[in-house]
Amino acid sequence: MKKLVLSAALLALGSSTAMAQTVTRLGTEGAYPPYNYLDESNQLVGFEIDLGNELCARAQLTCEWVQNDWDSIIPNLVGGNYDVIMAGMNATEARAEVIAFSQAYKLPDPSAYMALAGTDMSVMEDGVIAAQSNTMQASMVSDTSATLIEFPTADETIAAVRNGTADAVLADRDFLVTYVEESNGELEFLANVTPPGAGVSIGLRQSDTELRATFDAAIDSMKADGSLNALLVQWFGDEVDVFE
Amino acid sequence: MFAFCSDPATLPQWQWMACYLTTGSHFALYRSVLVVLLLLALAAPLALGMGFLGALAVRSGNLLLKSIGTIYVSMVRGVPDIIFFLFVPFAIDQGVEYARHRILCPDWDQPVRQGNDFIVCAAAKMPLATDPLWVHNVWGFSLALFAFALVFGAFAANTLNGAMNAVPRAQLETGEAYGMTRRQTFRRILLPQMWVYALPGLSNLWMILTKATPLLFLLGIQDVVFWARELGGQKTGHYEYTHPDWRVWYFLGVLVFYLTLTWVSQRGFDRLMRKLNHGQATAGGEAQRKAAI
Amino acid sequence: MSVDFATCAESFHGLILRSLGRDFGDRLLPRGLEINVCDQVFLIASGLVWNVYLAALALFFGFFLATAIALAKSSETRWLRSPAEAFVFIFRGSPLFVQFFFVYEALVLLPRAGIEIGPITLDTQWMTRAWAGALFVLFLNTSAYTAEIFHGALKSVPKGDLEAADAYGLTGWTKFRRVTWPTMLRLAWPSYTNEAIFLLHATTLVFFSAFPAWQQMGDALYYANYFAAQTFNPFIAYPIVGLYFVLMTLVLIGGFGVVNRRLNRHLPRAARARLRFRPHYIR
Numbered sequence: 001m002k003k004l005v006l007s008a009a010l011l012a013l014g015s016s017t018a019m020a021q022t023v024t025r026l027g028t029e030g031a032y033p034p035y036n037y038l039d040e041s042n043q044l045v046g047f048e049i050d051l052g053n054e055l056c057a058r059a060q061l062t063c064e065w066v067q068n069d070w071d072s073i074i075p076n077l078v079g080g081n082y083d084v085i086m087a088g089m090n091a092t093e094a095r096a097e098v099i100a101f102s103q104a105y106k107l108p109d110p111s112a113y114m115a116l117a118g119t120d121m122s123v124m125e126d127g128v129i130a131a132q133s134n135t136m137q138a139s140m141v142s143d144t145s146a147t148l149i150e151f152p153t154a155d156e157t158i159a160a161v162r163n164g165t166a167d168a169v170l171a172d173r174d175f176l177v178t179y180v181e182e183s184n185g186e187l188e189f190l191a192n193v194t195p196p197g198a199g200v201s202i203g204l205r206q207s208d209t210e211l212r213a214t215f216d217a218a219i220d221s222m223k224a225d226g227s228l229n230a231l232l233v234q235w236f237g238d239e240v241d242v243f244e
Numbered sequence: 245m246f247a248f249c250s251d252p253a254t255l256p257q258w259q260w261m262a263c264y265l266t267t268g269s270h271f272a273l274y275r276s277v278l279v280v281l282l283l284l285a286l287a288a289p290l291a292l293g294m295g296f297l298g299a300l301a302v303r304s305g306n307l308l309l310k311s312i313g314t315i316y317v318s319m320v321r322g323v324p325d326i327i328f329f330l331f332v333p334f335a336i337d338q339g340v341e342y343a344r345h346r347i348l349c350p351d352w353d354q355p356v357r358q359g360n361d362f363i364v365c366a367a368a369k370m371p372l373a374t375d376p377l378w379v380h381n382v383w384g385f386s387l388a389l390f391a392f393a394l395v396f397g398a399f400a401a402n403t404l405n406g407a408m409n410a411v412p413r414a415q416l417e418t419g420e421a422y423g424m425t426r427r428q429t430f431r432r433i434l435l436p437q438m439w440v441y442a443l444p445g446l447s448n449l450w451m452i453l454t455k456a457t458p459l460l461f462l463l464g465i466q467d468v469v470f471w472a473r474e475l476g477g478q479k480t481g482h483y484e485y486t487h488p489d490w491r492v493w494y495f496l497g498v499l500v501f502y503l504t505l506t507w508v509s510q511r512g513f514d515r516l517m518r519k520l521n522h523g524q525a526t527a528g529g530e531a532q533r534k535a536a537i
Numbered sequence: 538m539s540v541d542f543a544t545c546a547e548s549f550h551g552l553i554l555r556s557l558g559r560d561f562g563d564r565l566l567p568r569g570l571e572i573n574v575c576d577q578v579f580l581i582a583s584g585l586v587w588n589v590y591l592a593a594l595a596l597f598f599g600f601f602l603a604t605a606i607a608l609a610k611s612s613e614t615r616w617l618r619s620p621a622e623a624f625v626f627i628f629r630g631s632p633l634f635v636q637f638f639f640v641y642e643a644l645v646l647l648p649r650a651g652i653e654i655g656p657i658t659l660d661t662q663w664m665t666r667a668w669a670g671a672l673f674v675l676f677l678n679t680s681a682y683t684a685e686i687f688h689g690a691l692k693s694v695p696k697g698d699l700e701a702a703d704a705y706g707l708t709g710w711t712k713f714r715r716v717t718w719p720t721m722l723r724l725a726w727p728s729y730t731n732e733a734i735f736l737l738h739a740t741t742l743v744f745f746s747a748f749p750a751w752q753q754m755g756d757a758l759y760y761a762n763y764f765a766a767q768t769f770n771p772f773i774a775y776p777i778v779g780l781y782f783v784l785m786t787l788v789l790i791g792g793f794g795v796v797n798r799r800l801n802r803h804l805p806r807a808a809r810a811r812l813r814f815r816p817h818y819i820r
Binding site: 071072075078079094097098133142147148149150151156159160163164165 | 564565568569570645646647662665666747749750751752753766767769
């Protein structure tokens with residue numbers, strides 16, 4: 001559905017002379033560190049913000065960020081409120097029926113179950129599993145025999161595990177890892193799962209083939225000179241899977 | 245904000261808190277209070293205007309106008325207001341874009357609804373993709389504002405209609421006996437006197453309106469509820485100021501904000517009512533007269 | 538969007554009880570282009586169970602608490618009156634939507650392992666679920682509003698009625714039960730009907746606030762919103778849910794009207810309070 005964003009947290013990029021040009025609007029969630037989030041000074045920051053700005057610079061596009069909540073992020077792309085999605089979105093088959101994807105700018109994230117320390121592995125089959133609604137992980141849980149409980153933001157899924165509403169959470173491992181590391185042993189990973197999908201990619205309307213080619217070319221150039229890998233390491237640490 | 249805020253991790257408790265509460269995102273929270281107040285300040289007169297038109301329609305001699313007014317007023321009673329808040333901005337947005345599409349792009353041959361997509365030509369977008377950000381923001385806020393005015397206009401129409409009925413008939417008849425036209429009696433007698441009858445209902449409406457403002461959050465507008473949820477969530481090492489889940493404290497703050505708002509409003513209305521009652525032929529006016537003797 | 542009878546029957550079987558859980562219908566909700574009008578009609582209808590459940594129980598329990606609070610508020614003892622006034626002020630002075638958020642966040646702070654009282658451990662986890670937590674908030678909220686209505690009615694019980702009760706030698710509990718309470722109820726009933734309508738409508742907020750949906754079990758508006766987001770078309774799902782609520786409101790007014798006639802049956806015909814589908818917005 002159409003969510004209209006009245007937001008102070010948008011970054012207009014590019015020079016003022018470019019105003020006459022069309023602006024490419026980049027949609028993101030702004031609540032998924034370290035992919036994209038609002039920092040204390042109310043600015044969008046994160047891996048995808050840095051990457052998106054660089055891609056726009058290389059493709060000589062004037063870009064503007066738009067914050068949109070996750071649940072309506074695809075409908076609002078299709079409805080034309082912005083032109084691309086960069087929000088830690090995996091290119092899955094189900095999504096590819098509705099929108100188009102660029103090549104991946106981050107290799108498929110392993111998803112992981114995270115639970116309180118000492119939780120039995122069996123909760124993955126017969127427990128209550130939290131996931132963010134409309135994510136790949138939510139549909140992965142609904143394919144198991146576990147009980148799915150959905151929250152609109154990723155942050156709330158973690159809170160649900162802490163307070164016992166859910167036995168475990170299934171989410172991107174790179175998102176969960178900070179929570180595990182900073183919990184002083186309170187939280188731990190149960191297991192990793194390899195999700196379907198070609199990796200984290202830019203989502204576009206299926207009719208925008210030209211824009212898609214532009215972004216694919218920009219990603220290629222960032223892969224070629226190693227700057228994409230550098231960004232990945234900068235935001236996700238040394239253990240992240242980098243491109244060959 | 246403060247000079248000592250450069251390295252939050254090393255600060256003692258109170259300084260940390262002072263820095264934390266003055267970050268950019270906290271200022272966004274404080275500004276969102278103004279968004280709520282702005283909505284109230286704009287929605288109240290708009291709703292009153294819509295209500296006035298609605299009340300006139302309900303009282304009209306024209307059968308068509310009367311039935312439109314009646315349907316408008318009673319529909320809002322049967323359907324939860326939140327459905328209107330979700331539906332109206334969504335529908336108007338698509339409606340405007342569709343209308344612009346038909347006018348601006350007459351030679352477009354594809355259907356507007358393709359499967360689940362709603363596709364209009366680029367020139368019909370509202371606002372245009374090239375428009376600066378503030379235009380998008382103002383448009384979004386206006387849609388929300390219109391939805392509020394529509395729902396509360398129906399509420400107000402009913403209140404105003406009741407108030408108009410409450411003005412004693414004898415007074416209107418006296419006016420007519422003096423040879424005033426219908427229009428003149430309405431303007432000179434009914435209109436000035438109805439407010440004292442309308443005020444209890446309108447003050448109650450203001451309270452309902454105030455308590456409906458957090459629904460702005462559902463329209464994607466960054467109001468106090470949005471920021472309470474955003475800032476209260478657990479902040480990990482990616483942030484400068486780390487803290488566990490503090491949402492309950494933030495929502496406590498929002499709760500206190502609204503309690504203050506309604507409390508102050510109630511005070512204001514009590515005072516206004518005392519003023520309006522002065523010299524009126526109502527129980528309130530009579531009580532004032534007796535107290536003065 | 539042509540829909541034939543067979544697919545419609547299939548939607549009915551798969552979705553009409555879906556809001557009770559995935560064991561009662563389709564495991565997955567229809568998505569994207571699979572969605573047809575019948576899916577929307579039946580799934581939204583299935584969500585109404587939640588609205589009815591929340592409204593009915595909150596009203597039922599709220600009725601008793603409201604009577605107690607109204608009495609406390611009318612009491613001359615300060616330590617009874619002040620807490621009652623504070624309770625009414627807090628729940629009437631703040632938005633229900635914010636109350637939902639606040640109470641949910643407060644409930645999740647309850648100890649994970651439960652509260653130990655002597656040898657018994659009280660499990661608290663279920664309180665964070667909508668069927669209990671949201672019901673609790675609605676119960677407190679409607680109690681406050683209803684208490685205010687009852688309090689007003691208590692103050693307008695005719696002096697003559699009370700004097701007549703005294704003359705018959707009725708005192709204390711008997712006087713309250715036979716005279717004060719029925720009169721209060723009769724006077725309050727039109728406003729109370731109005732409050733019931735508000736409460737029924739307020740149940741649509743539950744799944745839009747902090748309470749999470751389990752296995753996509755939600756109320757009518759939760760599903761309507763789901764369809765509007767999936768199909769990017771507000772013109773089918775929202776009118777359907779709107780129509781359902783108009784019907785439910787009419788049924789509720791009918792039911793309360795029956796009670797109203799009973800409460801007024803001893804009065805001369807001309808003096809009876811009438812309930813009509815006339816909107817008035819006192820809340």
